Amino acid sequence: MNEGSDRRLLFVFTGPDGSGRKTVADSVGATLGIAKVISYATRKPRPGEANGQDYHFITPELYEQFERAGDFIESIRMNESRYGLRGADIEQSLREGGSIYLVLNPEGAQLLKEQYGDRVIRLFIYADRRTVEQRQRDAGIDPAILQFKMDQYAAAIAYQPSCEHAFENYDLAHTVFEIANTLEHYLQRNLVERD
Ligand SMILES: Nc1ncnc2c1ncn2[C@@H]1O[C@H](COP(=O)(O)OP(=O)(O)OP(=O)(O)O)[C@@H](O)[C@H]1O
Numbered sequence: 105m106n107e108g109s110d111r112r113l114l115f116v117f118t119g120p121d122g123s124g125r126k127t128v129a130d131s132v133g134a135t136l137g138i139a140k141v142i143s144y145a146t147r148k149p150r151p152g153e154a155n156g157q158d159y160h161f162i163t164p165e166l167y168e169q170f171e172r173a174g175d176f177i178e179s180i181r182m183n184e185s186r187y188g189l190r191g192a193d194i195e196q197s198l199r200e201g202g203s204i205y206l207v208l209n210p211e212g213a214q215l216l217k218e219q220y221g222d223r224v225i226r227l228f229i230y231a232d233r234r235t236v237e238q239r240q241r242d243a244g245i246d247p248a249i250l251q252f253k254m255d256q257y258a259a260a261i262a263y264q265p266s267c268e269h270a271f272e273n274y275d276l277a278h279t280v281f282e283i284a285n286t287l288e289h290y291l292q293r294n295l296v297e298r299d
């Protein structure tokens with residue numbers, strides 16, 4: 105486990121796809137001035153997505169190269185696409201920017217928890233199945249991918265009890281406010297402990 109003596113925290117936003125994890129996480133991150141660590145993905149960007157902001161969009165060949173070099177702290181395959189996080193990116197962000205946040209599915213959240221132990225705070229973001237499906241349809245997700253994501257909904261929801269905190273996400277401003285308040289407590293506690 106990679107706990108070390110450092111108490112900089114990793115806030116992991118998880119939950120079902122379409123619950124609003126990215127939207128909420130980016131807003132909380134901007135409010136609190138916390139840096140995001142971005143995954144590498146082999147899929148093509150969707151409309152509105154930007155390289156280096158949503159993902160590092162890379163070719164399958166480069167992904168394989170990173171994987172062979174043992175760069176990924178965790179790596180998944182989903183719908184023919186690969187997604188992974190480079191351990192060096194996490195370590196560098198922690199060194200340079202203090203606490204960080206990430207957006208991961210429950211599998212990734214669990215793997216990070218196993219690696220970083222109690223430095224990982226999992227924030228489970230959820231909404232009901234119908235809302236989540238409608239949001240993703242409105243966002244223009246490919247119907248086959250949407251079906252795949254909805255097939256994962258129940259399994260994703262089952263991860264909630266494992267997480268340190270859970271927040272429903274209907275009123276975005278309210279959700280962001282609640283989470284920012286919660287995270288501020290962690291950040292302040294850490295400042296006091298490190299004095
Ligand atoms: N509280 C909210 N009310 C209405 N729409 C929302 C809310 N939160 C997020 N959305 C919208 O829902 C859609 C999905 O949000 P987002 O991409 O943040 O979800 P996600 O959980 O990261 O899922 P995915 O990984 O599939 O993108 C986006 O169009 C976003 O603008």
Ligand SMILES: Nc1nc2c(ncn2[C@@H]2O[C@H](COP(=O)(O)O)[C@@H](O)[C@H]2O)c(=O)[nH]1
Nearest residue numbers: 121143144180187188189207208209211212
């Ligand atoms: N375990 C990991 N999951 C990841 C990573 N990067 C993204 N994701 C999750 O994959 C799905 C699909 O994302 P989409 O952007 O194509 O809709 C979603 O749940 C992401 O949160 C990762 O590095 N590891």
